Amino acid sequence: MRRSQMRRNMGVLTSVVLGSAVMIFAQQAIANGGGHAIPDLSNGKSIFTQGKGDVPACTSCHGEKGMGNDMMGTPRLAGQIPQFLRKQLEDFATDKRQDTTMFVMNTNAKGLTKQDRLDVATYLSSLGAEHVVTPKEQLSNLAELKANGTEVGVTHVGKAIVNYGIPKRNVPACRSCHDYNGRGVDPIYPMIGQQKMVYLINQLKKWRDGSRANDPKAQMQKVAQKLTDEEILDVATFLSQASPLTIGNTRTPERHGFMAFDVPRD
Ligand code: HEC
Numbered sequence: 001m002r003r004s005q006m007r008r009n010m011g012v013l014t015s016v017v018l019g020s021a022v023m024i025f026a027q028q029a030i031a032n033g034g035g036h037a038i039p040d041l042s043n044g045k046s047i048f049t050q051g052k053g054d055v056p057a058c059t060s061c062h063g064e065k066g067m068g069n070d071m072m073g074t075p076r077l078a079g080q081i082p083q084f085l086r087k088q089l090e091d092f093a094t095d096k097r098q099d100t101t102m103f104v105m106n107t108n109a110k111g112l113t114k115q116d117r118l119d120v121a122t123y124l125s126s127l128g129a130e131h132v133v134t135p136k137e138q139l140s141n142l143a144e145l146k147a148n149g150t151e152v153g154v155t156h157v158g159k160a161i162v163n164y165g166i167p168k169r170n171v172p173a174c175r176s177c178h179d180y181n182g183r184g185v186d187p188i189y190p191m192i193g194q195q196k197m198v199y200l201i202n203q204l205k206k207w208r209d210g211s212r213a214n215d216p217k218a219q220m221q222k223v224a225q226k227l228t229d230e231e232i233l234d235v236a237t238f239l240s241q242a243s244p245l246t247i248g249n250t251r252t253p254e255r256h257g258f259m260a261f262d263v264p265r266d
């Protein structure tokens with residue numbers, strides 16, 4: 001085959017491939033109502049602080065600053081990766097994830113529209129942006145928890161598991177997916193550093209017994225199945241206080257917000 005003909009054939013092939021890609025894209029765009037949802041932060045804030053319809057204000061359980069509460073077993077939502085928060089709300093709304101702690105989140109998520117869930121997820125991720133390292137008084141108070149009779153783990157053992165895993169039992173380092181001190185990698189690996197201790201323990205046990213199973217490719221279930229109660233406690237204790245900053249660095253990796261194609265309109 002002569003060069004020029006080959007190039008012409010390639011050209012035809014390329015335009016066929018491109019043509020069908022454009023058609024698929026166009027069909028999707030039509031199915032989506034021809035556009036993409038754009039997060040509305042003021043609606044997100046209003047849901048967070050005042051609730052909507054039968055859905056109570058998120059602040060009533062997750063705190064004024066969205067930092068979670070160890071006594072209630074609620075997670076910190078402030079500063080979490082927006083795509084991850086949105087996925088959790090969708091998973092609650094479709095019962096892929098069950099709230100077996102307070103039995104409220106499935107109803108809460110269903111009481112919001114898809115757009116509301118996008119708006120509140122985006123708003124929550126913007127909370128606490130004024131400081132990279134969360135002030136200590138907003139983190140789990142280990143001394144207080146201990147005084148109230150809650151068991152607290154051994155920080156340095158937890159730190160070793162987060163950084164190195166437990167090689168002889170094939171437990172991967174949490175860091176290999178969740179990044180340094182569990183600071184998270186958008187869009188799918190949540191921030192688990194500076195998360196509330198009680199919530200971390202609960203989730204690891206739920207992944208382990210399968211009562212939470214909304215993780216892509218069962219990634220977390222496989223990890224948690226290998227952990228003992230004591231290791232879960234140690235890891236959660238360390239993570240609850242873990243700073244996202246590496247030594248000598250005042251910045252964390254940049255996060256990417258929603259891309260237009262992440263949030264097709266329903
Ligand atoms: C009555 C208490 C309560 C209220 C009100 C509440 N939540 Fe929750 N929320 C919880 C509990 C408890 C959990 C943990 C569920 C579990 O253990 O699996 C949770 C979990 C979540 C999660 C999962 C976070 C993660 O890291 O996986 C998200 C997201 C969330 N809530 C968002 C909201 C939003 C948005 C609102 C307001 C519209 C709200 N919640 C109102 C109690 C509440």
Ligand code: HEC
Binds near residue numbers: 162203
């Ligand atoms: C192979 C990758 C991978 C490894 C290794 C891994 N994780 Fe995860 N983890 C994930 C993914 C993905 C999710 C999000 C699941 C979802 O979408 O609900 C997650 C979620 C979590 C959550 C729930 C966070 C929340 O806010 O609800 C906790 C807690 C957690 N991981 C702890 C750990 C700990 C502790 C380790 C180390 C012992 C670890 N993970 C190792 C992939 C991983």
